[in-house]
Structures are given as structure tokens and as C-alpha cells.
Amino acid sequence: MTASPLARLTVDLAAMGRNFDALQSHAGDAEVAPVLKADAYGIGSQVRTPVTDYLYTHKNVRTIFVATFAEATSLMLTSGRSGQEITVYALNGYAGEPRRAEWEATPVLSSPAQARAWQESGGGPCGIALDIGMNRLGMSIDEALALPASAGLDPHSITLVVMHLSHAGEPAAKENAAQAELFAKWSGALEAAYPQARFSLSNSGGLMMDLPAAQQVVRPGYALYGGAPDGNPDHALESVASFTAPVIMTREVTPGETAGYGGTWTAKRPSRLATIGAGYADGYMRALSNKGVVWLGGAECPVAGIVSMDLVTIDITDAPAPISPGDRAELFGEHIKLDRLAGLADTIGYELLTAVGNRVERVYTM
Incomplete structure (x- = not known):
């Protein structure tokens, strides 16, 4: 691969495929329906990328989840897959968005009001969501039956x-078993209706806990x-995305010199710094x-100083190999999980992955 001046997200489709297989082993007979919301968690789905094509062609994926109705329609249009080929469920439901016949998304309705809006727009196949404890989206069992x-x-x-x-991210939480029991109870009431x-x-998270839930569809995304x-x-499966950026320049600094806005990093010894071509905008x-x-x-x-919009400076004093402009630094991937x-940033990996910016080029490998 030729040198690039751009930050780059390299997506290993074969690794994603192996993760799919591992998740299928947890799912048993249930259909594994990938979640491709937020541009496939930042790795790319809203153009005719190999992500959607790989899942469709190599893993026989025919059901997909996204967040919004518009996102679902866009994915179908840009992937070239019509509603006759794939079902794309919009988890946030329906709020009167335009409908596109051949490229018809399928809303997961969370309230009677959404259900009425869907019916008034012409109706058709839909999903429904029930709330079992999150108090975010979803209706009650009585609303669902009515x-x-x-x-x-x-x-x-x-x-x-x-x-x-x-509490899907907390395997030991008691709420998981209680909500799985509620799922089983309500499913029994809804099957007949x-x-x-x-x-x-x-x-x-729920899939990797192997909960004893009688379900026909599972919705893995982050894993x-x-x-x-x-x-x-x-506990992670194989790394799929590697975020790298080029070294723009290196410099030597003496003890007492600072780096970055506000001089929050100070050299305590003769040090060597490298400036990397990615920042918080990326x-x-x-x-x-x-x-x-x-x-x-x-x-x-280690990062030396404040991360800038387009740049980050790191301390390369202890790196054993020579470093020159054009070398690529791994921001996360195989070595930096x-x-x-995410833990170092006091956040979750979901946020880091979906935050990778539009000017970061996506490269897909097999």
C-alpha cells in the first residue's frame, strides 16, 4: 500500500467474518442480524462499501438493523439491495418520513402514536418494541396487545x-436474568396475538452472555x-478496525520544554517527540x-500534551525502532485495543469507534 498523508481506518473484512461466525455459535438457531447503524459503527456502510456486500454475499445476511428510518432507506439505496432482497429494521421507529416503495424500510414501532403514524402512511410490515426496564424506547405489554x-x-x-x-454490558447484573424472564413471559402472550x-x-452483550431466551433473531453490533x-x-473478539495516522515530523526537546496548547506536558529529560496527523476532528x-x-x-x-483538532504529539523517546516522517502510528487496533x-479516555469503545471522522479514509482488506 502506498504511503498516504491521511489518517486511515483499515477494516479487515475477514476478521469481521470470523467474528460473525463466533457470534453465530452463541446464537444457535437464531438468525444473526447485524446492526449497521451509525455507518456500521463508523467502519462504513452508507456507500456501496464491501461491508454490506461482504455480509450479504459471504454470510448470507438478509436482515439488518439501523437506528433511523432515513438511515435504513439510505442503506438500501446505496447498497443496491431492495426490500425484496433484505429487510432493514429502523429501531427508532417511524415519524412520518417519506416512503420509497421498492426501497422500503421496516420501522420498529415504540408507541401507539408511532403505530398510528405508520398506519396512516399506508401501513405494511413493521416491528414493535417493548420496554422491559430501560425506560428509553418501547411500549408496555398492554399497549402492544392493543x-x-x-x-x-x-x-x-x-x-x-x-x-x-x-444491563447488557454488565454480565453479572441481576437485571439480565429478570429481564430475560420478562421477555419469555411477554413473548408467550404476544405469540398468539x-x-x-x-x-x-x-x-x-446479551448474546455473549448466552441467556436462555427463546428468540429467533439476535442483533450484534459492537462485538x-x-x-x-x-x-x-x-473479552473482545478479533480486532476489525485499525485506526492509523502518519508521522508528520519529529523533533528533539530539552528538559523543561513543553508541548501543545497550554504547555501541559513538560520534558523531564532530553526527549524526542513525533507529531501525528490526526486529532479530535478525526x-x-x-x-x-x-x-x-x-x-x-x-x-x-504516550500522548504528550493536549490533543489538537488535527494533530496529536507523542513522546517517542523510548521507542526502539527509528521513526521518520511518513511512518504510520496506530491509534487503536491490534496493539492498542x-x-x-476507551478506558483511558473515560468512555466506551462504542463512542471511540463511531467518532472516527469523515475525512479519515476507509480501506477494506480481506
């Missing part, structure tokens, strides 16, 4: 019932891309100032 009367929905039009664990519906409880739902890097968070580590020259190199870096 939809044919309250919203005029055809019971046979409901193709999916979704519930969501509020909506005979065409399949049922889905588990996202990445598919190599993240650990519980935030422990040791998704390398400012919260990593004086906390983050970068892999360069065969070693972890995504969830570990």
Missing part, C-alpha cells in the same frame, strides 16, 4: 418483536466489529490528552 384496536394495525403485519436489556412475529432480545460489550479488552478524543498511548516504532508511546483506549 395495537390492532388502538392503531388499526393488521396483526399479521407485525413481523418482529424487540426487547432490549438495560401476532402469529407472523419473530422475537429478539439479545444485542452483542461484530471487534469490541468487548463489557468493556474488558480480554475521532482521536481530546480526553486522551496526556493519557492516551499510541503504537509507533515497536512500542507504546479499542476498549483499553
